[in-house]
Amino acid sequence: MSENEKELLDESYKEPSVPSMISYGTAGFWSMFAYSVFGAYFFFFYEIAVGLDTILIALAMIIFTLWDAVNDPLIGFLTDRKTKFTKKAGKRFPWIVIGILPANFMFALLFMPPMGAAPIVLFWWIIITTCTFDSLVTLCMVNVSALFPDKFRTDKARRKASGLSATFSMLALPASAIIPPLIITFEDPTSYIPMAWLCVGILVIVAILFLPGMIENKELKERYYVSEEIQEGFLDALKSSMKQTSFVYYIILFFGFTVVTSCLTASIPYVVFIVIQGSEFFAIMLFALFLSGTIISVPFWVFFAKKMKNNKKTAVIGGFTCAIVTFIVTFFVGILDLVFVFILGFAMGNLWVLIPVYFSDVLDERVVLTRSDVRGTTVGVQNFFTRLSRGAQIAIFAIVHILTGFVEGSQTQTELAQFGVLLHFTVIPAIILAICTLIYWKKFPLTPEETNKIKIKLKELGF
Numbered sequence: 289m290s291e292n293e294k295e296l297l298d299e300s301y302k303e304p305s306v307p308s309m310i311s312y313g314t315a316g317f318w319s320m321f322a323y324s325v326f327g328a329y330f331f332f333f334y335e336i337a338v339g340l341d342t343i344l345i346a347l348a349m350i351i352f353t354l355w356d357a358v359n360d361p362l363i364g365f366l367t368d369r370k371t372k373f374t375k376k377a378g379k380r381f382p383w384i385v386i387g388i389l390p391a392n393f394m395f396a397l398l399f400m401p402p403m404g405a406a407p408i409v410l411f412w413w414i415i416i417t418t419c420t421f422d423s424l425v426t427l428c429m430v431n432v433s434a435l436f437p438d439k440f441r442t443d444k445a446r447r448k449a450s451g452l453s454a455t456f457s458m459l460a461l462p463a464s465a466i467i468p469p470l471i472i473t474f475e476d477p478t479s480y481i482p483m484a485w486l487c488v489g490i491l492v493i494v495a496i497l498f499l500p501g502m503i504e505n506k507e508l509k510e511r512y513y514v515s516e517e518i519q520e521g522f523l524d525a526l527k528s529s530m531k532q533t534s535f536v537y538y539i540i541l542f543f544g545f546t547v548v549t550s551c552l553t554a555s556i557p558y559v560v561f562i563v564i565q566g567s568e569f570f571a572i573m574l575f576a577l578f579l580s581g582t583i584i585s586v587p588f589w590v591f592f593a594k595k596m597k598n599n600k601k602t603a604v605i606g607g608f609t610c611a612i613v614t615f616i617v618t619f620f621v622g623i624l625d626l627v628f629v630f631i632l633g634f635a636m637g638n639l640w641v642l643i644p645v646y647f648s649d650v651l652d653e654r655v656v657l658t659r660s661d662v663r664g665t666t667v668g669v670q671n672f673f674t675r676l677s678r679g680a681q682i683a684i685f686a687i688v689h690i691l692t693g694f695v696e697g698s699q700t701q702t703e704l705a706q707f708g709v710l711l712h713f714t715v716i717p718a719i720i721l722a723i724c725t726l727i728y729w730k731k732f733p734l735t736p737e738e739t740n741k742i743k744i745k746l747k748e749l750g751f
Contacts, residue, residue, distance in 0.1 A: 465575025581633025
């Protein structure tokens, strides 16, 4: 911790121990593992293995995304409320427990539709299971994210905790990449059931590991009640979140990055099965090399951020690097071109590792603007845009497949349909991220000078 940071903190603050950081960081494994399997195989499962019409899948996922439009910020708002119960048990921890336990088992139902049922039944199965699963995960993860800037209050602690969390997230990716192809046969829907239950077993174990790192100590509980400001109503909180300039432009960058990650992970089964026409083992190779590059990049990007001492500039460099490399990979998807997938993973490491650090600056400003701890609502709005990016990915896939004549349930596709797979694999998401990064670069207002002023104000307010 720098001397300047020591001056900005009250004497009661004690940096969390490494074991506590590790426990907190394993939550990154849980969410990354669950959503990587979901993102990589859900659309593919219903389109190729089940053979459901692309339009029905896309429509169901659009309804799911609309549900998220209310679900994520509303849950964030409701869990921001201060009560006698939360004063004793903690403002974040109880909700994390309530959300994570049933979410583990809801995951299995995503890949267990009633086989042989009418398309309309499958359509509603998708809607009900995705909305229920996501609501439970949101109840947990919105509070995990809102806890981060309160638990880790210095840049040093945030970089360390973010690095550990990102490392666990990246370790989840090899697991999520290797396990499904070892069990499933791409076109056999019944093979996805044992895969889903094995994933549930892993998720339960990880949930038990991360819960101790979410427990709030006495000093943290008391700090939630420092402010005597009356908390905003739900609609006012939404409006004020979207009026916060730094939040709006952070969300634009965040949206571009999540579109890239969603499109990449969901496209790999299509690239292997349709374009390269390789085996499930080759899918493992692609995921493994991509993730190896990302994991190796963690210490580099953490060190880079420390030397730059400018979160905005570091984010811009990361965004443009990721967009450029993603576009280049379009031309290198063959068996002999795997090194480029490794490079792509390395380039994505910046945003993957440091997004929580960038967002913490925004959340700190949010507290200063509202004079109360209302981070949950803002995290909920961010989570909505995470899901919106997944909705954008579904829309991109559906539009590209329809326009290129993609045939559901078939490995044999025309050259145009194969080209369409490459479009939604790299070209379209790379363009989206480049545009989002450019906007962020030109408009994001939080310079190092501004973030320092915010920390001074936080100390004056008692946060």
